[in-house]
Amino acid sequence: MDEADPPPFLSSEKAMTDPTAHPDETTEMDELLAAYLDNELSDTERATVETRLAEDDTFRHRLDELDRAWDMLEALPKADLDDEKFVxxxxxxxxxxxxxxxxxxxxxxxxxxxxxxxxxxxxxxxxxxxxxxxxxxxxxxxxxxxVENLPVIQQIDELEQVENIDFLEALKKEGLFTGEPSDAS
Amino acid sequence: MLLVRDDDAAAFEELMLRYQRRVVTVLEHLVAKRDLAEDLAQDVFMRIYRSRKTYVPGSRFSTWLFTIVNNVASNARRSLARRKEVQITNPVDQSGSQSADPLDRMATAASGLMPTRQLDKSEMGSIVRQAVQSLNERQRMAVLLSKFEEMSYNDIAETMGMSVQAIKSLLSRARANLKDALQPYLQEGTVP
The missing domain is CATH 1.20.5 (Single alpha-helices involved in coiled-coils or other helix-helix interfaces)
Incomplete structure (x- = not known):
């Protein structure tokens, strides 16, 4: 809570005794008192609470009850442990x-x-x-x-006699080489 | 913890010796079973050892430790709730026409025998334990961290993954609930 803006204190008498009092009022008071007991208030808030405690019996009584209930927690049994065995x-x-x-x-x-x-x-x-x-x-x-060139291989000796490739191309076009498809087909 | 992070086994043992009772105590109040609390505490220390390399120097060890405690306890409670093995909030038999609230029953039974008498340490411990068990899980954890670990609202908020304002409200309601539960015994530890 902002230190410059102290909490709005409510009428603790009303909060504690009036059954029609809004529950938020008691809650706000308890939050304030709990924070006071836990040392979680700013200096300004603390001073304001202490002033109120000095003036308001009901406020002080509530603080006392909350504090005593808290102190009773000391009675809670602590773990009794075989330290060495546990380790x-x-x-x-x-x-x-x-x-x-x-x-x-x-x-x-x-x-x-x-x-x-x-x-x-x-x-x-x-x-x-x-x-x-x-x-x-x-x-x-x-x-x-x-395989594709098998006819040529078979006739390699004859073909080697021809020096001009154009002449062979012309013979091929005329269908002279039987068993070999022409380029046109 | 920095030594533990650097694989110093002796430092880890020292760390356990320093914190194990506190961890078992908190876990026992969170799960209401001593054996389970010890098992869970061992699980907590195993997790710490395993994640030792992720420990960041400068961060408060107890905050880190109790964050793990809170997670382990939450998982255990969920697991217990699923299996319906135990009634964490009301472990005492509720048969008969007596009040369902164990605190009421104890007060009534005792006052029937003796109008006003001083409570012994064991009775008081039992009554306060029942009062703590009557709180919801979050309130209980916040109370234990505040009362026994003396953590600030800021550290409790970090441990429980909540805002500081939420912790302020939580602890305020917890204090009021404890006051209501222990009201009959507030007069100097006597049974009414």
Whole structure:
């Protein structure tokens, strides 16, 4: 709350005794008193509350009740613990958990290493396969060329006698080479 | 904590020795079962050890610690609620025609035997424990942090992931509820 703007104090008498009093009034008063007891008020707010406490019996009575109820919390039983045993068992649990984590980590590492090996193997197989297919394709292309040119190969001796390629082209156009489709067809 | 972050095992043991009772005490009031509180406390310290590398120097350790405590307790309560194994808020048998409120029953039973008598430490502890259990979960956590960890509203807000104004209202309502629950015993610890 802004120090320059002290909380609007309500009539504690009204808030505490009047059944028609708005519940917000009691709530505001309790918030103020709780913050006062918890040392969470600014100096200005604290001074204002203290002035009010000096003047208002009901306000003071409410503070006293809230404070005494709070003090009774001291009676709450505290944990009775075997400190050494607790530390030992907790450290053991952490050690077990850590070794399990290391095991899991190692297992995962081994699995990923295996997986990596499998992928590398598959990669090599794929490369070899691709190389084989490429070689087959290239070799096939050469064979296909040979088959395509088989008539020429068969007549290579005769054809070598002709020095002018245009003359051969002209013979081809006239259909002199039987069994070979012309370019026009 | 900086030594723990740098894998100093002895420092971690020292840290546990310093905080374990406080953690178990808070957890016991949050889940209302001692055995479970100890198990959860061990879980808290395991989480701290695991996340030690993320600890930021300068941040308050107890705020970090009790944020984890709050999360662990919330998870445990949700788990318990799902399994319906326990009644956290009313663990005492509610059979018969007596009042459902254990505080009322204790006051009535005691006053029937002796009109006014001084409460012993154990009775008072039991009454106050019941009063704390009657608070809702958030109020209970805020009360425990304020009362026993002496945290400021700001630190409680950070621990519980709420605004400072919300914590102010929460603690105010908690104080009022405690006052109402303990009203019959406020006169110098006597049973009415």
């Amino acid at each position: 030992r068992t907790t450290v053991e649990m952490i050690t077990v958990a850590a070794s399990q984590e290391i095991k899991q980590f190692e297992q995962k590492r081994r699995q990923s290493a295996k997986l990596r090996q499998v992928f590398i193997g598959l990669g090599i197989v794929a490369l070899v396969g691709a190389g084989y297919l490429l070689a087959q394709w290239r070799l096939g292309r050469h064979d296909r060329t040979l």
